[in-house]
Amino acid sequence: MQALNWQVILQKHAKLVWQTSYRLLGERCDAEDCFQETFISALKTAKRQRIRNISGLLVHLATRRAIDMLRKRCSQLQADISNIDTSMLQSSNPGPLQQVYRDEVISRLRKALTELPEQQANAFCMRYLSDMSQKQIAERLGVTANAAGVLVHRAKESLQEIFKRRD
Amino acid sequence: MNNNKDLEKAIEELKNIKIPDGPPKELIEQTLGRLSSEQENQATGTKTHRFISIFRIAAAAVILIAAGYGFGQLRSPAKLDAEQFQALEASVKASLEPLVRQQLQEDIIKQMQAVADQRYSELKDELQRQFNADLTKFAVDTLNTSGAITNELFLDLIDAINTAQARERAMFAAALEQLELNQLKRDSQIQDGFVQFAIQTENELSTTRDSVAKLLAHTQLDNPLLKNNETNNHEKEN
Numbered sequence A: 001m002q003a004l005n006w007q008v009i010l011q012k013h014a015k016l017v018w019q020t021s022y023r024l025l026g027e028r029c030d031a032e033d034c035f036q037e038t039f040i041s042a043l044k045t046a047k048r049q050r051i052r053n054i055s056g057l058l059v060h061l062a063t064r065r066a067i068d069m070l071r072k073r074c075s076q077l078q079a080d081i082s083n084i085d086t087s088m089l090q091s092s093n094p095g096p097l098q099q100v101y102r103d104e105v106i107s108r109l110r111k112a113l114t115e116l117p118e119q120q121a122n123a124f125c126m127r128y129l130s131d132m133s134q135k136q137i138a139e140r141l142g143v144t145a146n147a148a149g150v151l152v153h154r155a156k157e158s159l160q161e162i163f164k165r166r167d
Numbered sequence B: 001m002n003n004n005k006d007l008e009k010a011i012e013e014l015k016n017i018k019i020p021d022g023p024p025k026e027l028i029e030q031t032l033g034r035l036s037s038e039q040e041n042q043a044t045g046t047k048t049h050r051f052i053s054i055f056r057i058a059a060a061a062v063i064l065i066a067a068g069y070g071f072g073q074l075r076s077p078a079k080l081d082a083e084q085f086q087a088l089e090a091s092v093k094a095s096l097e098p099l100v101r102q103q104l105q106e107d108i109i110k111q112m113q114a115v116a117d118q119r120y121s122e123l124k125d126e127l128q129r130q131f132n133a134d135l136t137k138f139a140v141d142t143l144n145t146s147g148a149i150t151n152e153l154f155l156d157l158i159d160a161i162n163t164a165q166a167r168e169r170a171m172f173a174a175a176l177e178q179l180e181l182n183q184l185k186r187d188s189q190i191q192d193g194f195v196q197f198a199i200q201t202e203n204e205l206s207t208t209r210d211s212v213a214k215l216l217a218h219t220q221l222d223n224p225l226l227k228n229n230e231t232n233n234h235e236k237e238n
Helices: A006-025 A028-048 A052-074 A074-082 A086-090 A095-112 A120-128 A134-141 A145-166 B002-015 B025-075 B082-222 B223-235
Strands: none
Touching: A006 A028, A006 A052, A006 B002, A006 B025, A028 A052, A028 A074, A028 B025, A052 A095, A052 A120, A074 A086, A095 A145, A120 A134, A120 A145, A134 A145, A134 B082, A145 B002
């Protein structure tokens, strides 16, 4: 087992994991669960294999965990889309309609991500939300760089298809 | 094309979503606690795993020796003598020993590292706790000592005040006694003075009366009016 100082790792990468979790889940409570589970999974991974890029691993684990959680609350998410809070329309904020539109768009994307195969969803999130390179994604998913590129491309195509189907 | 734009827009929105500051400090502490307990569980698991590994290697060695022996028995017409068996055992031991040693060494190093990490964390907590306890004890001792010293000083001050008050009272009593004595002395002197004055006055009065009597006696003999009056008085009586 690789000897790692988890206190230092936690202090250094906490924000990254938090942002990754919260961005995908959009709820504080779920993001906190995802945060903890990510570090526990990282510890278990460190027991099994040598870790070269801890931040990459944490982003991958956080993304995977968050997508799992999104899948679990898929039906609830669907209800969220249909029950958009219309009270926001009466808000004094400059763009309540834009806010509602933005929330709807984000919810649609989250929901669509849960419909993708796991590897595609992970690859897509790592590429577009965490700005990881094709090489880094490949390293994390244990595939070649080309295969990672294909995964990302297919994920994007599938998402477009899902968006089209809903329209 | 429109779907492509929608997707791009959705990605952009999700990427730029407003994320609250975090993670909260409590969450980090909670996660550290979970990591620590997980490491503890892993260390226990590693220990068990190490014993299982050693046991497996030992079992494999025994099986190998037995298989070798059996194979030799079957293949060789002649029985394996003790020397050959010892040589075989030595060669098996020589081939297995480095492997077992290396495996054992790796396991021990891993376990030591895990234990060292855990001990480091525990030691840090313990030192922190001891430091706080020492600090508290020092503060309590200092307070107690300063309290005792203050009490002693207060007692000394009270003693000094009592002594000063007693001395003042004694001086005051002595002064009062002296005043009383002086008063008595003055009273006595006044009394003596009055007695003396009375005696002198009486003497003076007696002297005056004698003088007046003498004067009257002389005055009656020389005055003819007084003589006539006396004669008239005798005649009337007669």
